[in-house]
Amino acid sequence: MTMVQQFITIGICVVGTVLTRCLPFFIFSSKKPTPVYIQYLGKALPSAIFAMLVVYCLKNVSIFSGSHGIPEAVSIIVVVLVHIWKRQMLFSIGAGTVCYMLLVQFVFTA
Amino acid sequence: MEKNRVVMKALKTAFPYTIPIFAGFWFLGITYGIYMNVSGFSFWYPMIMGLIIFAGSLEFVAVSFLLSPFHPLQVLIMTLMIQARHLFYGISMLDKYKNVGWKKWYLMFGMCDESFSINYSAHIPEAVDKGWFMFWVTFLNHMYWVSGATLGGLVGSLMTFDTNGLDFAMTAMFVVIFLEQFLKEKKHWTAWIGFLSAVTCRLLFGAENFMVPTMIGILLFLTLFRKPIEKEGGFL
Structure with a gap:
């Protein structure tokens, strides 16, 4: 990728992000009430989207080859257990990441 | 002078709300900066991307955009897909971001998950200017992210330990956000x-x-x- 292509790529990220953050303010005037269906989606979507994003992060994991997704599975279990235990976002993320790094660097060395 | 007092009072009220974000954003920001660095980018990249994109999850994914062949349409679709949840933050903030003057533009631009969460849920005292409170929350979060990303980009080159697997922090972040939502x-x-x-x-x-x-x-x-x-x- 050339430098110009890099700038265009970053620019698209900016424009896309600004668009999703600003669009509702342009579409739904604060003078009129928001449609009920949109209100429903606003409440129902977050869980579905976060579940989708977890799957997105794991999209390149293959159960049938390489390390069979074991480091990912173990580290996610660590994140979940530590988080239920301490409820400290930072600590849970740190513990899972360290666990994953140790596993892929020392146990499941390709 | 009166205006200065209002602005400073809002800053003092807003700052404590952002302390957890400071910790989280420095950790993730530094991780992101290091990740950019070990992927072969100078610290200018995480610094400027942190400043003008200001969206943690997308910026991690953007590293893979920059390392792949040029494909603007796919980048746009992925960006809109990852960021689509902001549409619903916006819907929730239609009323709260009203009547704050020019600050509304910056509040919309900087409405990341964390700024949205605080500005949506915080009980702002009557005596504190709401517009300035929300401005400071957004601005402080923004600066934490940019400084963390820059620092990571700078010290990443001094790292002597193996950083393989560091990008799992993004997966872990989404697992935690999902879990928080799930438990509620x-x-x-x-x-x-x-x-x-x-x-x-x-x-x-x-x-x-x-x-x-x-x-x-x-x-x-x-x-x-x-x-x-x-x-x-x-x-x-």
């Missing part, structure tokens, strides 16, 4: 709809093309099951 809910209909749509589409369409069908599937099932979900309270 009474029923988990919408979480299952998202999870099963994504897994099914990943298996059917492959790793590179499953996000658009997943979003369509989620909208479809949320619409089909609207009645039972609303009746059962399948979300918070």
